Amino acid sequence: MFMTIDYWEEVFKEYKHKNLDSIYFDNCTFEKCNFSNANFYDCKFTECTFINCDLSLSTLKNCVFNDVIFENSRLLGISWSSCEEPFDVKFHKCNISQNSFHLLDLRQMKFISCLIKDTGFEECNLEKATFDDCDLEYTVFLNTNFKKSNFETSKNYLINPSVNDVKDAMFSLPEALSFLSLFPIKIK
Secondary structure, three states, X not given: OOOOOEEEOOEEEOOOOOEEEOOEEEOOEEEOOEOXXXXXXXXXXXXXXXEOOEOOOOEEEOOEEEEEEEEOOEOOOOEOOOXXXXXXXXXXXXXXXXXXXXOOEOOOOEEEOOEOOOOEXXXXXXXXXXXXXXXXXXXXXEOOEOOOOEOOOOEOOOOOOOOOEOOOOEOOOOHHHHHXXXXXXXXX
């Protein structure tokens, strides 16, 4: 149980709290914690790492995630849109399906070996973001800035270049052929 409102360089293992309100975590590590269906209100996470944690269906209100790493974690059905800036997160080997990143500034974000199915990146700034070895099936990109982003090793994305800014973004074949499916043409 969290007894104070300020933690520094702590390691939390197998916690299962469902309500976290106005707590500041600096350089903390969370291992095998189950925060599924938890409510996070006005919490701040700085230089923290979540390893093998479950935050699925958590509610995040006015939270800050600054220099935070999620590794091998389940983060299903989360809306990150009500988080405060700075928002600086790295996802490594995570399932972040059915998430919403609507209107967030995600410049230089790193998504490494993640399952990102049915997720929304509407009106985001993903300039210089990296999607390395990610599966983006059914993920929606609308009015999003992808300038200089890298999708070279990812798959199952469908990005419409007429409603997204893809200038200098990097893609590879055969996945880049998905752009052609958006046009009323027949390929034989």
